[in-house]
Amino acid sequence: xxxxxxxxxxxxxxxxxxxxxxxxxxxxxxxxxxxxxxxxxxxxxxxxxxxxxxxxxxxxxxxxxxxxxxxxxxxxxxxxxxxxxxxxxxxxxxxxxxxxxxxxxxxxxxxxxxxxxxxxxxxxxxxxxxxxxxxxxxxxxxxxxxxxxxxxxxxxxxxxxxxxxxxxxxxxxxxxxxxxxxxxxxxxxxxxxxxxxxxxxxxxxxxxxxxxxxxxxxxxxxxxxxxxxxxxxxxxxxxxxxxxxxxxxxxxxxxxxxxxxxxxxxxxxxxxxxxxxxxxxxxxxxxxxxxxxxxxxxxxxxxxxxxxxxxxxxxxxxxxxxxxxxxxxxxxxxxxxxxxxxxxxxxxxxxxxxxxxxxxxxxxxxxxxxxxxxxxxxxxxxxxxxxxxxxxxxxxxxxxxxxxxxxxxxxxxxxxxxxxxxxxxxxxxxxxx
Amino acid sequence: xxxxxxxxxxxxxxxxxxxxxxxxxxxxxxxxxxxxxxxxxxxxxxxxxxxxxxxxxxxxxxxxxxxxxxxxxxxxxxxxxxxxxxxxxxxxxxxxxxxxxxxxxxxxxxxxxxxxxxxxxxxxxxxxxxxxxxxxxxxxxxxxxxxxxxxxxxxxxxxxxxxxxxxxxxxxxxxxxxxxxxxxxxxxxxxxxxxxxxxxxxxxxxxxxxxxxxxxxxxxxxxxxxxxxxxxxxxxxxxxxxxxxxxxxxxxxxxxxxxxxxxxxxxxxxxxxxxxxxxxxxxxxxxxxxxxxxxxxxxxxxxxxxxxxxxxxxxxxxxxxxxxxxxxxxxxxxxxxxxxxxxxxxxxxxxxxxxxxxxxxxxxxxxxxxxxxxxxxxxxxxxxxxxxxxxxxxxxxxxxxxxxxxxxxxxxxxxxxxxxxxxxxxxxxxxxxxxxxxxxxxxxxxxxxxxxxxxxxxxxxxxxxxxxxxxxxxxxxx
Numbered sequence: 005x006x007x008x009x010x011x012x013x014x015x016x017x018x019x020x021x022x023x024x025x026x027x028x029x030x031x032x033x034x035x036x037x038x039x040x041x042x043x044x045x046x047x048x049x050x051x052x053x054x055x056x057x058x059x060x061x062x063x064x065x066x067x068x069x070x071x072x073x074x075x076x077x078x079x080x081x082x083x084x085x086x087x088x089x090x091x092x093x094x095x096x097x098x099x100x101x102x103x104x105x106x107x108x109x110x111x112x113x114x115x116x117x118x119x120x121x122x123x124x125x126x127x128x129x130x131x132x133x134x135x136x137x138x139x140x141x142x143x144x145x146x147x148x149x150x151x152x153x154x155x156x157x158x159x160x161x162x163x164x165x166x167x168x169x170x171x172x173x174x175x176x177x178x179x180x181x182x183x184x185x186x187x188x189x190x191x192x193x194x195x196x197x198x199x200x201x202x203x204x205x206x207x208x209x210x211x212x213x214x215x216x217x218x219x220x221x222x223x224x225x226x227x228x229x230x231x232x233x234x235x236x237x238x239x240x241x242x243x244x245x246x247x248x249x250x251x252x253x254x255x256x257x258x259x260x261x262x263x264x265x266x267x268x269x270x271x272x273x274x275x276x277x278x279x280x281x282x283x284x285x286x287x288x289x290x291x292x293x294x295x296x297x298x299x300x301x302x303x304x305x306x307x308x309x310x311x312x313x314x315x316x317x318x319x320x321x322x323x324x325x326x327x328x329x330x331x332x333x334x335x336x337x338x339x340x341x342x343x344x345x346x347x348x349x350x351x352x353x354x355x356x357x358x359x360x361x362x363x364x365x366x367x368x369x370x371x372x373x374x375x376x377x378x379x380x381x382x383x384x385x386x387x388x389x390x391x392x393x394x395x396x397x398x399x400x401x402x403x404x405x406x407x408x409x410x411x412x413x414x415x416x417x418x419x420x421x422x423x424x425x426x427x428x429x430x431x432x433x434x435x436x437x
Numbered sequence: 438x439x440x441x442x443x444x445x446x447x448x449x450x451x452x453x454x455x456x457x458x459x460x461x462x463x464x465x466x467x468x469x470x471x472x473x474x475x476x477x478x479x480x481x482x483x484x485x486x487x488x489x490x491x492x493x494x495x496x497x498x499x500x501x502x503x504x505x506x507x508x509x510x511x512x513x514x515x516x517x518x519x520x521x522x523x524x525x526x527x528x529x530x531x532x533x534x535x536x537x538x539x540x541x542x543x544x545x546x547x548x549x550x551x552x553x554x555x556x557x558x559x560x561x562x563x564x565x566x567x568x569x570x571x572x573x574x575x576x577x578x579x580x581x582x583x584x585x586x587x588x589x590x591x592x593x594x595x596x597x598x599x600x601x602x603x604x605x606x607x608x609x610x611x612x613x614x615x616x617x618x619x620x621x622x623x624x625x626x627x628x629x630x631x632x633x634x635x636x637x638x639x640x641x642x643x644x645x646x647x648x649x650x651x652x653x654x655x656x657x658x659x660x661x662x663x664x665x666x667x668x669x670x671x672x673x674x675x676x677x678x679x680x681x682x683x684x685x686x687x688x689x690x691x692x693x694x695x696x697x698x699x700x701x702x703x704x705x706x707x708x709x710x711x712x713x714x715x716x717x718x719x720x721x722x723x724x725x726x727x728x729x730x731x732x733x734x735x736x737x738x739x740x741x742x743x744x745x746x747x748x749x750x751x752x753x754x755x756x757x758x759x760x761x762x763x764x765x766x767x768x769x770x771x772x773x774x775x776x777x778x779x780x781x782x783x784x785x786x787x788x789x790x791x792x793x794x795x796x797x798x799x800x801x802x803x804x805x806x807x808x809x810x811x812x813x814x815x816x817x818x819x820x821x822x823x824x825x826x827x828x829x830x831x832x833x834x835x836x837x838x839x840x841x842x843x844x845x846x847x848x849x850x851x852x853x854x855x856x857x858x859x860x861x862x863x864x865x866x867x868x869x870x871x872x873x874x875x876x877x878x879x880x881x882x883x884x885x886x887x888x889x890x891x892x893x894x895x896x897x898x899x900x901x902x903x904x905x906x907x908x909x910x911x912x913x914x915x
Binding site for chain 2: 011117
């Protein structure tokens with residue numbers, strides 16, 4: 005295997021691996037759902053605001069959506085902490101390596117998200133201040149959406165890179181890692197999922213009785229808004245299935261198995277009846293929009309679960325050999341380290357029986373870095389000190405206790421307040437011997 | 438040690454993490470932990486006096502807290518993980534293994550905290566409808582303030598552990614790590630500091646949000662300043678308690694360090710800056726109690742800034758005196774375990790480093806090999822030409838006389854004896870010589886050191902790709 009095999013952290017896992025994996029899958033699903041709503045919401049808010057230039061009701065709708073975005077974005081961040089913690093625990097050797105390899109972009113996530121969040125607040129809290137300058141207001145929303153679109157690409161690049169240690173030696177920075185097989189396909193699949201989920205969310209949200217009063221939409225307009233979201237959900241589902249197939253055929257073979265294949269197709273398969281119901285609702289205006297809604301949501305919930313499990317299975321398959329090799333290397337390394345410790349201990353024991361000069365010992369510990377036998381290091385060498393202080397141990401001790409600076413171009417010697425009188429005497433005796 | 442090395446030569450790793458962490462701590466102390474009790478206090482005062490101005494002001498202050506904490510505050514918190522994982526993966530990876538459940542609980546508290554601040558903030562406009570709704574609403578605030586404090590209470594355990602793990606070495610359990618000797622004093626100190634900072638910050642904003650010469654502003658100054666003054670008294674006591682538990686070797690070894698003469702002076706000044714800062718804050722507080730509402734708003738801003746500087750300096754000192762360890766007595770600041778030193782000193786670190794490009798040192802590759810050694814042993818704290826640059830250190834030591842590799846090697850060998858904050862050199866003699874040759878070469882042509890995010894990693898060789906270890910029999914194939 006021509007793959008770098010690093011050593012793992014030599015401390016036990018804090019919990020059984022299986023428990024951590026279950027926690028990872030569950031917390032990741034919660035995180036990604038809020039991320040989808042944050043990104044999709046931001047895009048829909050922008051889209052509706054542009055539409056609102058011609059049709060004022062859509063501007064009110066855009067404001068309502070912007071309010072949901074700021075709630076979803078806060079939850080997206082906090083929910084992301086748990087999967088991040090577990091990834092750090094379970095995949096330390098791989099995750100830290102891939103993070104370092106795209107380190108610049110990875111570190112940029114923090115300021116980029118902070119700026120995106122501040123833009124989201126500026127967009128929401130100053131809504132009424134932009135009445136006369138819609139270009140600027142829409143510009144802020146566009147910038148916020150662009151950042152929300154870009155940040156997931158960094159994540160996707162990292163979690164993809166950590167799966168394939170064999171690619172690590174080829175990677176030179178973030179952009180070369182983006183071009184690895186499967187990153188861009190997965191990214192498109194992700195973005196369409198964000199549109200799908202937020203479209204479904206807003207289709208439900210706009211159906212609540214309070215919504216109509218809050219946004220002040222007429223009944224017919226409310227229906228067309230809901231159909232607008234529904235149409236997006238329908239289109240995004242088709243795109244999901246197609247881009248999912250592209251992702252499937254381009255997945256590197258390292259992680260593939262029949263189990264993964266089955267889960268992926270089952271997950272995609274749940275979308276087919278959902279599509280059928282959505283289509284029925286869209287072509288037939290007589291059917292109330294909510295009739296099949298809970299079934300559709302149920303199906304997509306199954307899709308998410310199947311996909312999340314498949315994703316984890318794929319990762320485990322892809323890293324199986326690497327994890328095993330790392331475990332072996334770590335065990336061997338720890339044995340070698342223990343062996344060397346023992347060797348060093350017995351050498352130290354053997355040395356213990358030899359007589360030692362306390363002055364020499366204290367000299368080595370405190371003075372040798374700067375005062376060499378014959379080399380001019382930081383301070384004067386031993387010969388010079390000997391010339392100055394020969395027969396004057398008291399003078400040397402006084403200098404050590406209260407040193408000054410003798411040479412223009414060198415550093416001043418620090419005091420040694422922690423050394424006792426006896427130690428200083430021993431050092432001086434040793435130096436002047 | 439066994440990770441690809443991320444490095445930015447201009448700002449350096451330490452500054453990268455310091456900027457993020459200090460920003461986080463300032464926001465966290467001043468805006469989350471310290472400010473929320475004040476918002477609740479003002480809301481309560483509004484209920485007591487039946488005066489809607491208190492409520493309006495409390496809501497405006499909460500809006501500031503809400504925006505700052507949910508954007509920069511929350512993100513820099515996550516950023517500490519991002520940057521720590523890049524700067525010293527071995528250390529953060531070890532801490533995560535020890536404190537996983539601590540962090541997991543903290544995450545649950547954090548989720549509750551964010552949910553509560555949204556609930557508290559977003560439901561505020563509706564809460565003014567009735568007295569009952571208002572009292573119920575205030576409960577969210579009390580819970581929010583409690584949860585904000587709990588997140589800090591958990592994190593402080595980990596910070597204390599890094600300074601002094603106590604008896605964790607013997608027991609290696611989460612509880613032993615959690616209740617380390619530094620824990621309670623540091624928590625008490627940070628709690629009172631946060632309350633004082635919150636008081637000053639909210640007073641500065643409150644001043645800005647109220648009108649001149651009104652009895653309302655007087656009442657505001659009196660309410661916030663009484664609360665803050667009580668905590669300032671506690672701050673002085675807890676600061677003394679905290680400083681009394683800092684392990685003696687950490688305090689005593691500052692003066693040992695050569696070339697830290699400037700630092701020791703600075704430390705002595707720091708004590709006076711601290712006292713002067715506290716006196717200034719105390720003066721602002723007593724003055725605004727004596728003539729409430731008459732003080733200039735700039736004085737509150739100045740007091741808040743003084744506290745920020747004090748906290749920043751405190752974090753710096755705390756980070757510095759922990760050295761040479763990143764986790765007390767367990768792992769050095771270079772990311773290498775104390776227990777691994779004998780092996781690396783015997784065999785050399787290049788023999789064991791997966792991502793190293795050179796394995797054997799010959800006379801013709803000493804500089805290249807030395808650069809690799811520099812990468813593995815020095816770059817967690819030093820850059821070549823940027824912040825805490827090694828070149829500037831050498832200039833300070835040897836000036837413009839010709840840098841001599843033998844002289845530098847003699848220094849490196851014993852440097853940890855004189856400079857207590859430096860870990861001992863972890864490699865073998867050949868590597869020490871190569872490092873000295875590389876360092877001496879920096880005098881003429883110093884090229885910045887770029888991390889793997891720019892250069893990538895070398896092609897894996899037989900050491901990188903193998904799973905067994907030199908003379909040790911392969912344990913995996915018995």
